Amino acid sequence: MQANLQWLDDPEVFRVNQLPAHSDHHYYHDTAEFKTGSRFIKSLNGAWRFNFAKTPAERPVDFYQPDFDATDFDTIQVPGHIELAGYGQIQYINTLYPWEGKIYRRPPYTLNQDQLTPGLFSDAADNTVGSYLKTFDLNDAFKGQRIIIQFQGVEEALYVWLNGHFIGYAEDSFTPSEFDLTPYIQDQGNVLAVRVYKRSTAAFIEDQDMFRFSGIFRDVNILAEPASHITDLDIRPVPNANLKSGELNITTKVTGEPATLALTVKDHDGRVLTSQTQTGSGSVTFDTMLFDQLHLWSPQTPYLYQLAIEVYDADHQLLEVVPYQFGFRTVELRDDKVIYVNNKRLVINGVNRHEWNAHTGRVV
Numbered sequence: 001m002q003a004n005l006q007w008l009d010d011p012e013v014f015r016v017n018q019l020p021a022h023s024d025h026h027y028y029h030d031t032a033e034f035k036t037g038s039r040f041i042k043s044l045n046g047a048w049r050f051n052f053a054k055t056p057a058e059r060p061v062d063f064y065q066p067d068f069d070a071t072d073f074d075t076i077q078v079p080g081h082i083e084l085a086g087y088g089q090i091q092y093i094n095t096l097y098p099w100e101g102k103i104y105r106r107p108p109y110t111l112n113q114d115q116l117t118p119g120l121f122s123d124a125a126d127n128t129v130g131s132y133l134k135t136f137d138l139n140d141a142f143k144g145q146r147i148i149i150q151f152q153g154v155e156e157a158l159y160v161w162l163n164g165h166f167i168g169y170a171e172d173s174f175t176p177s178e179f180d181l182t183p184y185i186q187d188q189g190n191v192l193a194v195r196v197y198k199r200s201t202a203a204f205i206e207d208q209d210m211f212r213f214s215g216i217f218r219d220v221n222i223l224a225e226p227a228s229h230i231t232d233l234d235i236r237p238v239p240n241a242n243l244k245s246g247e248l249n250i251t252t253k254v255t256g257e258p259a260t261l262a263l264t265v266k267d268h269d270g271r272v273l274t275s276q277t278q279t280g281s282g283s284v285t286f287d288t289m290l291f292d293q294l295h296l297w298s299p300q301t302p303y304l305y306q307l308a309i310e311v312y313d314a315d316h317q318l319l320e321v322v323p324y325q326f327g328f329r330t331v332e333l334r335d336d337k338v339i340y341v342n343n344k345r346l347v348i349n350g351v352n353r354h355e356w357n358a359h360t361g362r363v364v
Helices: 006-007
Strands: 040-044 044-051 072-077 089-095 129-136 146-151 158-160 165-170 176-181 188-196 208-210 220-224 228-239 246-266 272-285 289-291 305-312 318-326 332-335 340-341
Touching: 044 305, 146 158, 165 176, 228 305, 228 318, 272 289
Parallel strands: none
Antiparallel strands: 040 220, 044 072, 044 129, 089 208, 129 188, 146 176, 146 220, 158 165, 158 188, 228 246, 246 272, 246 289, 246 305, 305 318, 332 340
């Protein structure tokens, strides 16, 4: 598959080859890594080679080719905003679209229900482009594993290539985008190319009271997945009506080879409350676990239980450990329009904020 610039103009194309969303759990090779950090994650933050173009027509077209001469590229810090690195225009907008008063622009299908608007963003004079390059090697823990790249936040339209091969496309600025690099990964000398367009059809819905930036503004990581890996984790702690007992249901999604999953639940003080083992791949569901005496979670007493799932291969070699904290609580919005937590009225003390730094913007 080749990248298509016209995806910027089509609201029905907002992700290509992007991996499905999943739970945000962390995973480690063993419990010792809880304190030292997981060997399965490698940060690509730092200095990247960078080119800025005022319009899509001025972008360096073949910059993703491994033999591309990037000696004229600048250097930019990732994560970071393009505009706060000295390129483009800082803009604050509240009730209007960023282009209103300058460019007449309507969403596709609104003026003609049967057609798109060619060049709406792909040939726009106000769509700046950042072209990023990063070279990296794999450490020993990554070699022979499935390799995923994770962009935690890129505003707004993102194209990705590795070693000259197109990897994927995404438009969702404020949630992670992940892609599988495995078919094209090398042990050394990998060339990652990322193209970021400030605007696409997502601009019609990513519009609110805030500063408008572009670029890779959150962490970029590559992740290694063991031969058997918990990709998704669904934890459902449900108190009974008496709020004194409850049940816990857990379902996992295991990719790769069939594995043995050993689950342990401990209380806040580390005492083992229940344990269970299941074997399989794909969707693996644990038997319902009953709790007779609950410690409820509440804003005043945020009590959390400790969950750990160990993943073993067919030879009972430990592949990974997934820890998670969870709490039992009930949340209701009743007919009186009041939110109740554990049958008590919820009073919220706090503020609504964007992640923000006066010097670096949304890069905190």
